[in-house]
Amino acid sequence: MRVKLLATPVQASALEATLRACNRAATHASAVAFAKGLKDRNGLQKEVYVDLKAAFGLSAQPVVRAVKKVVDAYAALRANLQAGNLGPSTSRRYRKAVGTPIVFRPEAAQPFDDRCLSWQYDARTVSVWTVDGRMKGIRYTGSPDQLKTLHQYRKGESDLVCRGGKWFLVATCEVPDPQVYEPADWVGVDRGIVNLATTSDGTNYQGRRLARYRRWQARKRSELQKKNTRSARRRLARRAHKEQRHATHVNHRISKEIVRVAQRTGRGVAVEQLGGIRERVRLRRDQRGTLSSWPFHQLGQHLAYKARKAGVPFLEVDAAYTSQRCPRCGHTERANRSARDHFRCRRCGLAGPADHVAGVNVRDRARSAWAFVTMPVPPPAQPESGRCDP
Numbered sequence: 001m002r003v004k005l006l007a008t009p010v011q012a013s014a015l016e017a018t019l020r021a022c023n024r025a026a027t028h029a030s031a032v033a034f035a036k037g038l039k040d041r042n043g044l045q046k047e048v049y050v051d052l053k054a055a056f057g058l059s060a061q062p063v064v065r066a067v068k069k070v071v072d073a074y075a076a077l078r079a080n081l082q083a084g085n086l087g088p089s090t091s092r093r094y095r096k097a098v099g100t101p102i103v104f105r106p107e108a109a110q111p112f113d114d115r116c117l118s119w120q121y122d123a124r125t126v127s128v129w130t131v132d133g134r135m136k137g138i139r140y141t142g143s144p145d146q147l148k149t150l151h152q153y154r155k156g157e158s159d160l161v162c163r164g165g166k167w168f169l170v171a172t173c174e175v176p177d178p179q180v181y182e183p184a185d186w187v188g189v190d191r192g193i194v195n196l197a198t199t200s201d202g203t204n205y206q207g208r209r210l211a212r213y214r215r216w217q218a219r220k221r222s223e224l225q226k227k228n229t230r231s232a233r234r235r236l237a238r239r240a241h242k243e244q245r246h247a248t249h250v251n252h253r254i255s256k257e258i259v260r261v262a263q264r265t266g267r268g269v270a271v272e273q274l275g276g277i278r279e280r281v282r283l284r285r286d287q288r289g290t291l292s293s294w295p296f297h298q299l300g301q302h303l304a305y306k307a308r309k310a311g312v313p314f315l316e317v318d319a320a321y322t323s324q325r326c327p328r329c330g331h332t333e334r335a336n337r338s339a340r341d342h343f344r345c346r347r348c349g350l351a352g353p354a355d356h357v358a359g360v361n362v363r364d365r366a367r368s369a370w371a372f373v374t375m376p377v378p379p380p381a382q383p384e385s386g387r388c389d390p
Contacts, residue, residue: 025058032047195355256302329350
């Protein structure tokens with residue numbers, strides 16, 4: 001849960017100094033961990049604890065949080081290397097990642113636990129440790145739903161974040177999941193580039209406006225980059241995350257509507273499993289940018305967590321041939337989809353929009369998958385009673 005801090009100039013100055021000091025300390029601890037091969041938290045803390053307190057002006061608990069941040073960063077790096085997210089071991093990106101210590105940006109987020117940061121819910125203020133002492137009475141704000149969730153379910157760490165000169169606290173909230181009901185049927189969702197989402201009910205969420213907006217943003221970035229002036233660079237920095245926020249808003253709106261329809265009709269939500277699609281698909285050079293900025297993964301994440309929050313069943317099914325299979329007779333052939341937008345079965349003649357047909361196939365596979373998951377397990381066979389003759 002992210003809430004905005006309404007910090008005064010004095011409070012903002014103290015928060016900025018604290019964030020920079022914590023990240024300088026984390027960068028120093030990262031260099032020590034890289035040089036001495038320290039991977040465990042206790043070993044690294046024993047090595048750098050005294051230095052971080054003396055050289056960077058941190059108290060005991062912020063030092064512990066900075067060390068934990070370094071250990072978590074190296075654990076995430078190892079996971080990315082093992083998953084192949086940084087390319088093969090011969091790539092330049094891979095060699096740079098394993099050959100240099102991790103460096104933390106001056107404005108990188110810093111975690112605070114309940115010893116460093118306390119919440120006063122009634123007054124809507126927080127008290128935060130800073131390098132200038134304990135800073136009390138920092139006001140925060142948010143929507144009524146955010147504040148209610150924060151008050152009821154906040155637990156654990158909170159991250160101090162600075163974005164564009166504005167200060168935020170990202171608090172961890174453990175919200176219990178409602179019980180998932182037994183679905184009467186399923187809403188199959190087919191995700192794509194031209195059409196962001198198409199449901200088995202025939203509802204189509206087109207991506208034409210989003211694609212047009214992305215092209216406009218790319219053109220504006222190109223114009224500013226060609227100017228290469230101080231003003232142009234400042235404008236580029238201000239626009240850095242604007243396109244991403246717009247795509248996130250579109251995904252929120254689509255996923256919220258799909259989950260609301262499924263909840264109102266007592267159905268579940270089913271989507272295709274599209275993991276690793278960038279590695280499986282070979283595209284022309286002019287198509288690579290479109291696929292890389294395609295927000296299909298985020299849309300799937302939004303659908304999953306909104307469904308879980310509402311108690312709606314959610315399934316991911318096999319995506320193979322969903323746009324080439326006829327949902328009426330089961331005939332699967334590439335020629336069934338003669339064009340991107342049109343489907344016509346070569347055997348039974350069923351015709352319709354290709355994305356709608358794919359959504360229906362996703363729904364049918366969800367029916368079979370759910371029946372298999374909820375199938376009762378037969379009890380183990382009992383040995384026959386009686387006397388066995390030799």
